[in-house]
Structures are given as C-alpha cells and as structure tokens.
Amino acid sequence: MKIDLHSHTTFSDGQLTPAELVMRAQNMQVDVLAITDHDTTAGLDAAHDGVAAHYPGLQLIDGVEISTHWHSFEIHVVGLNIDRHNQTLQAFLQVQQQKRDERAAKIADKLAKCGFEGTLGRAKRYARDGQITRAHFARVLVDCYSVTSMETAFKKFLGKGKRAAVKAEWASIAEAVEAIHAAGGQAVLAHPLHYDITTKWLRRLLTDFKHAKGDAVEVVFPTANPAKQQLLFELVDEYGFLASAGSDFHMPGRWTELGRCGLKSDTLTPVWHDWALTPVLSSER
Structure with missing residues (x-):
C-alpha cells in the first residue's frame, strides 16, 4: 500500500x-x-x-x-x-494567513533594496488564490531577474540570515498542536x-x-x-x-x-x- x-x-x-x-x-x-x-x-x-x-x-x-x-x-x-x-x-x-501576508510585504521591501522592484505583485500572481510563500518570491527572482535557480534565490536572498530574510511571528508549536x-x-x-x-x-x-x-x-x-x-x-x-x-x-x-x-x-x-x-x-x- x-x-x-x-x-x-x-x-x-x-x-x-x-x-x-x-x-x-x-x-x-x-x-x-x-x-x-x-x-x-x-x-x-x-x-x-x-x-x-x-x-x-x-x-x-x-x-x-x-x-x-x-x-x-x-x-x-x-x-x-x-x-x-x-x-x-x-x-x-486566518491569523497565520495574516502573518504570512505581512511577511510577504516585508520581503518585497527588502528585495526592492536589493534592486528587485515589483516582486510582491508578481509573487501574488504566482500564488493565485493560494498562500504567498518564499517559494513564490524565489520563482519571481528566477523568472524575472536572472537569478540562476530557486536554490540560489534562497542561498543569496531569502534563506535564514540573508538580505531579504524576514522572521515571521508564527504561532508556537503548542498552539499549532x-x-x-x-x-x-x-x-x-x-x-x-x-x-x-x-x-x-x-x-x-x-x-x-x-x-x-x-x-x-x-x-x-x-x-x-x-x-x-x-x-x-x-x-x-x-x-x-x-x-x-x-x-x-x-x-x-x-x-x-x-x-x-x-x-x-x-x-x-x-x-x-x-x-x-x-x-x-x-x-x-
């Protein structure tokens, strides 16, 4: 099975x-x-x-x-x-989704400072009716700004500690459980x-x-x-x-x-x- x-x-x-x-x-x-x-x-x-x-x-x-x-x-x-x-x-x-939207706006601001303007609108179009994630921003960087791969987008910009990283105030593990x-x-x-x-x-x-x-x-x-x-x-x-x-x-x-x-x-x-x-x-x- x-x-x-x-x-x-x-x-x-x-x-x-x-x-x-x-x-x-x-x-x-x-x-x-x-x-x-x-x-x-x-x-x-x-x-x-x-x-x-x-x-x-x-x-x-x-x-x-x-x-x-x-x-x-x-x-x-x-x-x-x-x-x-x-x-x-x-x-x-619903609260999680609001936090996700707030994080997306902050990521877009940081990417703009890296020279990547207009990423939020493009990421939202990739997300369509779904939740916007860092992966959508990575796809934007690859498709629209000549970043070589999704992996590179995270390693250089979106991963933990990188220039466009944003720490979201997610719920605790106990709250999720x-x-x-x-x-x-x-x-x-x-x-x-x-x-x-x-x-x-x-x-x-x-x-x-x-x-x-x-x-x-x-x-x-x-x-x-x-x-x-x-x-x-x-x-x-x-x-x-x-x-x-x-x-x-x-x-x-x-x-x-x-x-x-x-x-x-x-x-x-x-x-x-x-x-x-x-x-x-x-x-x-």
Missing part, C-alpha cells in the same frame, strides 16, 4: 492544482494521500471533488502544514485527519532533519514537541541522510512517537515524487496504524 502524507497544491507553494495533484497520485498508484498546504485548507474541497468524480479508490486525508516559531527556527507541524470545517482551526489559520487537536487531527513534526540542527537541539525539539502533546514525527522524507535518518528512527522510538512518511511533494522532479517515501520499520508504529484504510484494487486504477 502506497501512503503519502505530505503534499502541496497551488493553494500554497505547490505547482499542481488540487485536481491535478489527485490525478498524479492516481497515476503514481498512491493509495492514501494527504494534502497539507501551508497554513490553509482551501484546496481540500476541490481535491475531494476530483477524487469523487474520477478516482474513488484514492483515499484522501485532510491535512494542513502549520508554520511555527521555536527558538530561532521556523518549525513546521503537519495536521492529519483534521476536520477542515472546524471553526477553531479556521480562526487559527492545540489547533490541530481541536479539529480532531493528529499533530506531526514535519521533516525534522531539514532544520539544520545538532543532535542536541533535535533532542530538545522532540522533547518540546512531546510536552506540547504532539503525536507523530515524519521519519521518511526526500533527501534525508541515511545515517541521520537512522538516528531519527531511534529517537522517535525512544520518545514514543508514532511515525509518519511523506514526499513533501510540490512538483514533479528528480528528487521528489508522490508515493516514493514509504515507511519501512520493524520497530516504529505508523501514524495510520488505527486508520480505516482499504487497499486499492488494481481494477480501480
């Missing part, structure tokens, strides 16, 4: 619409897909419509990826199996090896996530170093978290693809261990 619990659409920084994403999941023979856009659930209705109309065998999990502030780091917490209509969660996400639980979901610490922290700080992060009543940790995701991933497996087992896995899919590419990051472990309990999942029959594909 192929399970992918981390993906994005055009409603945040993904490049496929919800309908296109569920179609690609079907083509990649994914059985269970979670859509986890940044600080919004706005794409979920369209995704459900697409599944109901064309791919009834695909099991769609309602999700969200919430940005949080922890010490000097931006930590992401994924919510799985949420009630996307929950008023407490939606009120929380509380909002996810209010919506009946499970809180998952996303891609913990991406935060460029030492083992000591990783333990501190896991300890704080445990105190915040987090449920699971994403242990399988793209580009994870095998040795560090093994350490993460051991720590998740030690701390008693459930385990999650996802491609963090944004667009088709060499390094990421839907369904490619499966969980293989004899010791960890999957976050989906008590979900009502039904394998897709080959005739349904």
Whole structure:
C-alpha cells in the first residue's frame, strides 16, 4: 500500500492544482494521500471533488502544514485527519494567513533594496488564490531577474540570515498542536532533519514537541541522510512517537515524487496504524 502524507497544491507553494495533484497520485498508484498546504485548507474541497468524480479508490486525508516559531527556527507541524470545517482551526489559520501576508510585504521591501522592484505583485500572481510563500518570491527572482535557480534565490536572498530574510511571528508549536487537536487531527513534526540542527537541539525539539502533546514525527522524507535518518528512527522510538512518511511533494522532479517515501520499520508504529484504510484494487486504477 502506497501512503503519502505530505503534499502541496497551488493553494500554497505547490505547482499542481488540487485536481491535478489527485490525478498524479492516481497515476503514481498512491493509495492514501494527504494534502497539507501551508497554513490553509482551501484546496481540500476541490481535491475531494476530483477524487469523487474520477478516482474513488484514492483515499484522501485532510491535512494542513502549520508554520511555527521555536527558538530561532521556523518549525513546521503537519495536521492529519483534521476536520477542515472546524471553526477553531479556521480562526487559527486566518491569523497565520495574516502573518504570512505581512511577511510577504516585508520581503518585497527588502528585495526592492536589493534592486528587485515589483516582486510582491508578481509573487501574488504566482500564488493565485493560494498562500504567498518564499517559494513564490524565489520563482519571481528566477523568472524575472536572472537569478540562476530557486536554490540560489534562497542561498543569496531569502534563506535564514540573508538580505531579504524576514522572521515571521508564527504561532508556537503548542498552539499549532492545540489547533490541530481541536479539529480532531493528529499533530506531526514535519521533516525534522531539514532544520539544520545538532543532535542536541533535535533532542530538545522532540522533547518540546512531546510536552506540547504532539503525536507523530515524519521519519521518511526526500533527501534525508541515511545515517541521520537512522538516528531519527531511534529517537522517535525512544520518545514514543508514532511515525509518519511523506514526499513533501510540490512538483514533479528528480528528487521528489508522490508515493516514493514509504515507511519501512520493524520497530516504529505508523501514524495510520488505527486508520480505516482499504487497499486499492488494481481494477480501480
């Protein structure tokens, strides 16, 4: 059974619409897909419509990826199996979206001082109806200002400590977990090896996530170093978290693809261990 619990659409920084994403999941023979856009659930209705109309065998999990502030780091917490209509969660996400808009305006001001005028309007056009993210600004720099790649845009301008970096005042980890639980979901610490922290700080992060009543940790995701991933497996087992896995899919590419990051472990309990999942029959594909 192929399970992918981390993906994005055009409603945040993904490049496929919800309908296109569920179609690609079907083509990649994914059985269970979670859509986890940044600080919004706005794409979920369209995704459900697409599944109901064309791919009834695909099991769609309602999700969200919430940005949080922890010490000097931006930590992401994924919510799985949420009630996307929950008023407490939606009120929380509205505040997050306002903070995201405020950060975007500040990023545009800093980019203007770097010689890149008019980036906010262009980034909003890339974002369309979705959440504006740093990735949209990176695309603007690549497409309109001759920056060589998205990676270069972050390394030179948008990454932590760079000239156009802006630290948003996100919610705390505990507040994010509380909002996810209010919506009946499970809180998952996303891609913990991406935060460029030492083992000591990783333990501190896991300890704080445990105190915040987090449920699971994403242990399988793209580009994870095998040795560090093994350490993460051991720590998740030690701390008693459930385990999650996802491609963090944004667009088709060499390094990421839907369904490619499966969980293989004899010791960890999957976050989906008590979900009502039904394998897709080959005739349904």
